[in-house]
Each structure stands twice: as structure tokens, then as C-alpha cells.
Amino acid sequence: xxxEELKNIQxxxxxxxxxxxxxxxxxxxxKAIGEIESGExxxxxxxxxxxxxxxxxxxxxxxxxxxxxxxxDSFSRLFLIKE
Amino acid sequence: xxxxxxxxxxxxxKQVDALTKKVGKLEKNRKDQLxxxxxxxxxxxxxAAMVIxxxxxxxxxxVKLFFSFWSLSxxxxxxxxxxxxxxxxxxxxIMLPTGKDKLTLSNMNMGGMGPMMIxxxxxxxxxxxxxxxxxxxxxxxxxxxxCEMSMGLMGFKAEEMIDYPHLRYAGAATFVADAxxxxxxxxI
Numbered sequence: 001x002x003x004e005e006l007k008n009i010q011x012x013x014x015x016x017x018x019x020x021x022x023x024x025x026x027x028x029x030x031k032a033i034g035e036i037e038s039g040e041x042x043x044x045x046x047x048x049x050x051x052x053x054x055x056x057x058x059x060x061x062x063x064x065x066x067x068x069x070x071x072x073d074s075f076s077r078l079f080l081i082k083e
Numbered sequence: 084x085x086x087x088x089x090x091x092x093x094x095x096x097k098q099v100d101a102l103t104k105k106v107g108k109l110e111k112n113r114k115d116q117l118x119x120x121x122x123x124x125x126x127x128x129x130x131a132a133m134v135i136x137x138x139x140x141x142x143x144x145x146v147k148l149f150f151s152f153w154s155l156s157x158x159x160x161x162x163x164x165x166x167x168x169x170x171x172x173x174x175x176x177i178m179l180p181t182g183k184d185k186l187t188l189s190n191m192n193m194g195g196m197g198p199m200m201i202x203x204x205x206x207x208x209x210x211x212x213x214x215x216x217x218x219x220x221x222x223x224x225x226x227x228x229x230c231e232m233s234m235g236l237m238g239f240k241a242e243e244m245i246d247y248p249h250l251r252y253a254g255a256a257t258f259v260a261d262a263x264x265x266x267x268x269x270x271i
Contacts, residue, residue: 021210023138027219030141047209054138061142 003070006079011043012036018047018075025051026058033064038082041067047075055080116145116265120258123271124153124180125189126198126213132271133216139267140223147265149258151230155237156180157213158229158244165240172238179237182245183213221248228253228261 015032017025025046036042044055052069055078059066063083069076117139121132132154136146150158161182168176180186188197205212211219220227226249234241234252241252262268 019209021208023134023141024209024211026138026141027223030143030223058142 001068001079003068006068006070006077009041009043009067009079011079012040014043014045016045017051018045021048022050022054024048026054029055029058033082036082040082042080042082044078044080045075046078051078052076111264113266114145114264115143116147116261117267117269118147118149118258118262118265119269119271120149120151120262121154121271122152123189124156124186126183126186126201127189128271129154129157129183129186130213130216132269133213133220135269136225137216137219137223140220140225144267146220146223146225147261148225148227149230149261150227151233152236153179155229155233155239157183157186158227158247159239160243160245161185163243165242168238168240175238176243183217186213217245217247224249226251228257230254230258 013032013036015028017028020028025044025048029042029044033042044051046052046055055069056066058064059080065081065083067079067081069078071077117136119132119136121129123129132148136148140146156179159180159182161184186198187195188201191197202212204210227247229244229250229252231252231254233239244250
């Protein structure tokens with residue numbers, strides 16, 4: 001997905017994991033994913049650079065569809081659709 | 084003619100049964116499971132073991148940690164004071180770190196300055212503390228097995244170990260069995 005497309009996404013749940021470093025954002029994502037239904041969109045905010053690599057790997061393994069990310073000033077927004 | 088046919092079916096059934104058993108065994112051998120032998124009691128190494136464990140648990144991998152030798156210090160609860168130890172056990176108890184907050188670094192320890200600086204940096208960069216990591220590990224179902232033999236060697240008692248939801252005591256064969264069925268095995 002392009003950044004423009006990502007910016008237009010209405011997420012069902014936003015998980016703010018900016019206050020924690022690796023593996024915090026991944027743990028936050030795992031805990032939060034139970035709160036949404038299959039097919040819904042989760043957005044993760046992370047200030048940890050490694051998260052951009054970790055979340056796609058996590059999605060790959062569990063089966064969620066990773067949509068992509070875009071950078072804000074001091075953090076990134078990552079998007080995925082729950083399996 | 085019919086008779087030979089029946090025998091063939093029976094043989095086939097036997098072979099299918101044997102193969103099913105074999106496949107079942109193979110599948111069990113490569114479980115989505117991580118087994119780590121945590122032997123080191125250095126702050127940096129226990130940290131590494133816990134970060135990897137948490138990441139694996141977050142990825143729905145079953146994690147089984149086997150704590151032995153120096154790493155047992157990390158599992159001591161400083162608030163607990165067991166009674167009835169003999170002299171050598173008492174000496175060991177005094178010389179070894181009382182809990183995860185007292186662990187030293189394998190490098191650049193500098194008489195305690197190193198760990199202090201690392202903990203300061205961890206806080207500044209929002210890295211979870213070891214305490215927090217153990218709490219999270221407990222919530223995620225990370226299993227900890229304490230080496231019974233090491234407990235005896237170091238003179239530690241079960242009463243002085245931390246309260247952890249998935250804690251058990253066992254021997255080396257338990258780690259070997261856990262490692263054998265895991266897709267990943269590490270030694271730290």
C-alpha cells in the first residue's frame with residue numbers, strides 16, 4: 001500500500017506503543033490483537049526502529065495481513081488486518 | 084485369490100499405522116517451541132534470554148527456559164530469607180547476587196558502575212526492566228524450570244526463589260526432552 005492509501009485507513013484499533021522499546025511494541029500488538037475481530041484493522045504506533053521489521057515477521061507467522069507503515073516525525077504508524 | 088487380497092489390505096493397514104506413528108513423532112520433534120538453557124548469571128545474558136523469550140512468546144511460540152548454575156541467582160527473591168542452611172550454603176548465599184537487581188555485567192562491570200549505567204540507559208530508552216520482563220513472561224506463559232542439581236550445589240532453597248506462575252524443579256533430562264521436541268534450542 002502507498003503512504004497515501006495508508007493515511008486514508010480508518011483503523012478499528014490504535015495501539016500506542018511509543019513508550020516502550022524492543023520487544024515492547026510486539027508484546028503490545030499481541031495483547032491488543034485479541035480486542036478486534038477478524039478482518040478488522042489494527043494500527044500500531046512505535047518509536048522503535050526494529051518494530052518495522054518485527055511486525056511484518058509476526059504477521060507472516062501468525063497469518064495477519066501486513067499493510068505497511070509510514071513515518072511521522074518521531075515515530076511510525078504500522079497497519080495490519082487481523083487474520 | 085480373495086485370500087491374498089485380504090492379506091495385502093492388512094499389510095497396508097499395518098504400514099499406514101506405522102507411518103502415522105512416525106509422522107506423529109516427527110511433528111512432535113519440530114514443535115513451535117523454543118528451549119533455552121540459561122546458565123549464565125550475568126545481567127546482560129539474562130536480559131538477552133528474557134528479550135528473546137518475550138519476542139518468541141509474542142509470536143505464539145511456546146517458550147521453555149531451563150535455569151541452571153549461575154543463572155539461579157537471577158531467580159532469588161531478596162525479600163525471602165530461608166532458614167536452616169549449613170555453613171557453606173550460607174557462604175554461597177552471601178557471595179552470590181541476591182536476585183535479578185544485583186546481577187553484574189559480563190563486561191565493563193567496573194565494580195557495579197556498569198550495571199548502574201546500563202539500567203539508567205535502559206530506563207531512558209524505554210527498555211523494560213528485568214522485573215517487568217519476568218512479569219510479562221509470566222503473563223505470556225513462558226515456563227521456567229529450575230535445575231534441581233544446581234539448587235543443591237549452590238545451597239539454595241525453594242523458599243528463597245521468586246514467585247513465578249509457571250515455575251517447576253526438574254533435572255537435565257527435562258531440558259533434553261524439552262529441547263528435543265523444540266524447533267529452536269539456545270544455550271546462554
